[in-house]
Amino acid sequence: MKRSLSSYLQLAFTLLICAFMLVPVLMSVAAGLTNNYFQGLSSGLTLRWVEEVLALYSDTIWLTLQLALATLLINLIVGVPAAYYLASSNSRWARVFEELIVLPVAIPGLAIALALIIAYGGVHGLRTSWLFILIGHVLYTLPFMVRAVLAVLHSINFRTLEEGAASLGAGFFRRFIDVVVPNCKGGIISGALMTLTLSVGEFNLTWMLHTPLTKTLPVGLADAYASMRLEISSAYTLIFLVMLLPLMIGVQWSGSRLRKPHA
Amino acid sequence: MSPRLNQPLYLMMLPVLIITCAFFLIPMGRLILISISGEEGSMTYWYALTDSRYLNSLLQTLVLSIATTLTTLAIALVVGMFLARNRFPGRSTLVSLLTFPLAFPGVVVGFLVIMLGGRQGLSAELGLILDGSRWTFAYSIVGLFVGYIYFSIPRVLMTVMSAVEKMDVMLEEAARSMGASRLRVLLDVIIPALKPALIASGAICFATSMGAFGTAFALASGINVMPMTIYTEFTLGANVAMAATLSILLGLITWLVLLLARSVSGANTTPAA
Numbered sequence: 001m002k003r004s005l006s007s008y009l010q011l012a013f014t015l016l017i018c019a020f021m022l023v024p025v026l027m028s029v030a031a032g033l034t035n036n037y038f039q040g041l042s043s044g045l046t047l048r049w050v051e052e053v054l055a056l057y058s059d060t061i062w063l064t065l066q067l068a069l070a071t072l073l074i075n076l077i078v079g080v081p082a083a084y085y086l087a088s089s090n091s092r093w094a095r096v097f098e099e100l101i102v103l104p105v106a107i108p109g110l111a112i113a114l115a116l117i118i119a120y121g122g123v124h125g126l127r128t129s130w131l132f133i134l135i136g137h138v139l140y141t142l143p144f145m146v147r148a149v150l151a152v153l154h155s156i157n158f159r160t161l162e163e164g165a166a167s168l169g170a171g172f173f174r175r176f177i178d179v180v181v182p183n184c185k186g187g188i189i190s191g192a193l194m195t196l197t198l199s200v201g202e203f204n205l206t207w208m209l210h211t212p213l214t215k216t217l218p219v220g221l222a223d224a225y226a227s228m229r230l231e232i233s234s235a236y237t238l239i240f241l242v243m244l245l246p247l248m249i250g251v252q253w254s255g256s257r258l259r260k261p262h263a
Numbered sequence: 264m265s266p267r268l269n270q271p272l273y274l275m276m277l278p279v280l281i282i283t284c285a286f287f288l289i290p291m292g293r294l295i296l297i298s299i300s301g302e303e304g305s306m307t308y309w310y311a312l313t314d315s316r317y318l319n320s321l322l323q324t325l326v327l328s329i330a331t332t333l334t335t336l337a338i339a340l341v342v343g344m345f346l347a348r349n350r351f352p353g354r355s356t357l358v359s360l361l362t363f364p365l366a367f368p369g370v371v372v373g374f375l376v377i378m379l380g381g382r383q384g385l386s387a388e389l390g391l392i393l394d395g396s397r398w399t400f401a402y403s404i405v406g407l408f409v410g411y412i413y414f415s416i417p418r419v420l421m422t423v424m425s426a427v428e429k430m431d432v433m434l435e436e437a438a439r440s441m442g443a444s445r446l447r448v449l450l451d452v453i454i455p456a457l458k459p460a461l462i463a464s465g466a467i468c469f470a471t472s473m474g475a476f477g478t479a480f481a482l483a484s485g486i487n488v489m490p491m492t493i494y495t496e497f498t499l500g501a502n503v504a505m506a507a508t509l510s511i512l513l514g515l516i517t518w519l520v521l522l523l524a525r526s527v528s529g530a531n532t533t534p535a536a
Contacts, residue, residue, distance in 0.1 A: 006445070010345040017342050018360050021416065024375035025364075027385065031378075038383060078282065081275035088272060097276060104287055106518045108474025110490045111510035114497060115290035118297050118507065135286050142279065172271055203368035203477040204490070218368045218477070225374050225481050230383065237371060248363050 025241070032234035049235035053224075057236060060220035061243070063130060067216060068199040071137040075145040075195050080188060083149035084180055087158070101146055104139045109204030112139060117208065130214045136205035141198045145191035152187030152258070153180075190254040197247045217243070294507050301504030311508045320492040321512070327407060327488065328472035332465050334408075335415040336423075339464070340457070342416075343423035358424075365417035369410075369477020376410040376482060377401045402484045410478040418471065419464040426460030459528035466524030470517035489513050 032050065035043040054061075082101070086094050104112055113136060120135075121127050158180055165175045181188070203218040210219045217240055224233045299305040311317045346358055364372070380386045380401035390398030400406050434456065438448050454461070476490035487495070489509065497506035 007345070007349065010341060011349075014342045014345050014357065017338060017416065018357050021364055021413065022360055023385065024378040027378045028375060078278035082279040085272055085275040089276075094276075097280065100283055100288075101279060103518070104283075106470065106521045107514040108476070108490060108510070108517060110474065110476050110493055111294070111514045112287070112290070114493070114506060114510050115294040116286065118503070119290035119293040120286075138282065139287055142282070146279075176275075197366045201366045201368040201371075203370050204474065207476065207480070208494075218370055221368075221374070222370045222477070222480060225370065225377075226483070233374060237374060240371065244366050245363075248366055251366075252359060252362065 028234045028237050029241070030234075031230055032236075032238040034231065037230050037234070049231045050239065053232060053236045053239060056232075057217075057220045057224070060215045060217045061239065063214065064200055064217040064243075067130065067134055067137055068196045070134055071141055071199045072192055072195050074134075074138050075142055076188070076192065079142055079145035079191065080149055080181065080184075081176070083146045083153060083184075083187075084176065086146070086150055087153035098146075102143045105143050109136075109140065109202075110208060112136065113205045113208030128211050128213060133206055133209045133214060133216065136209050137199045137202055140202060140205060141195040144194045144198065148191030148194060149184050149187040152184040156183055158183055186254065186258050190251070190258055193247060193250040193254055197244065197251055200243060200247065295511060298504055298507035298511055301502075303504075307504050307508040308512070311505065311512060317492065317505075317509065320487045320489055323404075323486060324473055324489040327404070327411065328469050330408065331411040331415055331472045332469045335412055335419050335468050336461055336465050338412070338416060339419040339423045340454075340461075343420050344427055344453070347424045347427035361420055362417045364413065365421075367414065369414065369475050369479075370481045371477075372410045372414045373478040373481025375413065376406050376478070380406055380409065402482060404484070404486050406482050406484060407479060407486055407488070410482065411472050411475065414475070414478070415468045415472065419468050422460050422464035422467075423457065426457050430456050462524050462528040466520050466528075470521050473513060473517050473520075 030041065031037040033045050033047070034041055035046045035048070082097075086098050116132070116136060117127075120132070126132050161179050161183060162175050165179045170178065201218060202216070203222070206216050206219055207222065210216065215223070221233070221236055221240060224236045228236075298307060301307055303310065312321075342361070346354060346361075367375075378384055380399055382397060382399055384399065384401060387397035387399055390396050400409070430453075435448055435452050438452050443451070474490060475488070476494065479486065479488045479491045480494075490513070493506050493509045493513070496502045496509065500506075
């Protein structure tokens, strides 16, 4: 097929935008692995900075993982049943609840964090606990879990399946666990990956909610950017990207799997 | 369906409702109360909208967010049309490259802008070669704008691409065969067909830009976008009532824009990340 001049121009523009997205990331990766960034790559490659970051900030990495997994656990326990309710119920309240769940995503994280601090900042022990950040992460990621499961529930005929199971004598919770959950596995996986990705990278809420003892990786990054040399900031960013990459690949994979029509 | 099948249904929703009430509705209610409980009462809203410091911050953020939205929509339209319409080796790699940064927090985007336009950045090196001076843009409004575009592209591009894939190619061909110019086809066929997707993703882009905090924080430029102003009022100024007032105004703006976009476009507008 012969391509026209304009399609070459479009290709060139697309490549330019890709370069805009990619080049700074590559520069940052290179800086994190170079002995002296200002002398350039000729100063030699090293893992020195990565080791230094791990020595300085490994607690932020663990806290981030802990928060992401705890957020996921809560989202699974409360989000999946909620999606099932929203898909099953025809009541006006169900629509109101659906709006309500999504509301925290429509409002800037900073505002929600401020509201949480005003309402619960004085509760003894909570302000300095990692649970305070967990609250923020759940509020912010729950809509994505509910939406992902809801989308699958809307696309399958789960009522027929359930009525079949009911006619065989399966009780409500039995039907939910054995019929509904396995049938919306794709949505649950997709929502779970989204939850992990968002929680690992959350900054707007977390910056307000954190204390010196509860720093997550993005909070540590902000610290490093403000006070550390460029190589350390870059090595830290590199560690963050390495954590994020498998999650992002998973999100894309599960998204493309869901978009394909069901067999 | 028998009503018996539905019996404990509300129990499934209860935990989420408790979480939302306890940790969202009640705190938001407290935030509203705090915003009017300062010395000036509800006059804080008047000050927030008339005092030049707050008003400038609001206007700057609005202009920045609108400019970001329009630029990102234009970029996503060109790139999205191209990637959705053409099949070539490496295409899926390009799509992945353009969508991976979706998960980058604002601070990281700020750092990447420093990599591009900071004192030791790419443009500084380029400037040294070309005219012997370091070109920097990272710490000005340009740096913010570049950063905002960086985190907006992945969000908007996905929506635009899937809308282009659903578009009817026949309409375009019909218009072209009847002699319409490229520009006319773009203005009269393509953009109207993509309008719902453009409005929906544009609203998300705008709302995200209005609330973005990390990028401005990392760049530490003199420009006070609204979230930075709120942060400063709260931490440095200890002016909790004003921080609450500004938060509520900001939240109202983003929420209303998303609501409006949804009622106009009928599409799903839920911001991501």
